[in-house]
């Protein structure tokens with residue numbers, strides 16, 4: 001299946017600083033004046049906490065553009081000066097965690113928490129947020145954000161390290177930002193540190209590029225082996241879509257080999273999906289191997305979301321049903337995944353692209 005031509009690369013030009021300052025500096029100044037004190041306090045707190053944790057080889061590292069060691073304290077103003085540009089700014093999010101806010105010329109919006117490199121919101125021009133954050137999600141920089149598009153890396157799990165890996169549990173830094181023809185973009189990055197080495201003893205560079213178009217949210221995850229030895233990993237984008245569970249369904253999985261993790265997640269039942277349209281009548285936790293590059297989600301709220309990908313070989317459907325009684329009716333997870341291990345020799349890269357869109 002063809003992947004949309006709207007390539008991530010075409011939107012990669014950095015913002016011209018001069019035009020960025022003319023267009024967004026007043027807004028940023030106003031925001032900085034209003035928020036700098038509490039935000040800086042948060043920055044100091046995070047820095048102190050992470051310094052303490054670093055001494056015991058644990059915990060997130062505060063991000064910095066042009067990061068060398070990740071330990072430098074940076075203010076909102078500085079962060080905005082470094083990465084803010086037309087359609088991209090830094091704001092204080094839930095729990096005072098920093099988030100990037102992207103606004104396209106076409107009226108769509110996205111929010112990305114640096115903690116977890118997690119896209120928490122994707123609003124199409126009519127204001128509907130097509131992503132979902134669970135009501136029990138915490139924004140304390142300690143636990144992964146339960147919602148939006150969390151990363152599962154370097155394992156989907158279950159496996160030897162924490163469920164879904166550590167990437168959703170660390171603070172990513174901002175490598176660059178840009179705006180091409182009204183489409184804002186940011187590239188986040190995550191590198192190994194003592195925390196990751198304590199679980200998975202390899203050096204890596206993960207970059208995550210996000211481009212927001214009017215009706216499309218594109219991402220590209222690139223994993224590079226920066227070690228001297230080969231490593232293997234697997235990964236997923238654990239996307240939570242807002243939905244009405246009784247009306248939600250996914251098309252495109254018929255014929256795929258399925259690994260049904262219900263009732264025993266450690267010994268999934270192998271089968272073949274025979275349904276044209278897969279819905280969510282109860283607990284669902286199922287891996288689909290070699291899924292097509294395009295799935296269609298009817299979210300039950302009147303939207304058809306196209307979920308396209310390049311190189312995310314597999315898919316996962318998940319809904320916890322009564323295990324999460326308070327919210328299971330309001331979302332489904334349709335995840336692009338790479339379940340089989342990818343092996344990377346030193347210097348090699350792997351990339352996976354995801355394109356979410358509505359008509």
Ligand SMILES: O=P(O)(O)OC[C@H]1O[C@H](O)[C@H](O)[C@@H](O)[C@@H]1O
Nearest residue numbers: 163164261265285316317318333
């Ligand atoms: O609660 P989490 O760690 O975010 O994981 C939530 C779920 O994610 C995936 O979809 C897995 O297939 C499930 O087995 C898991 O329970």
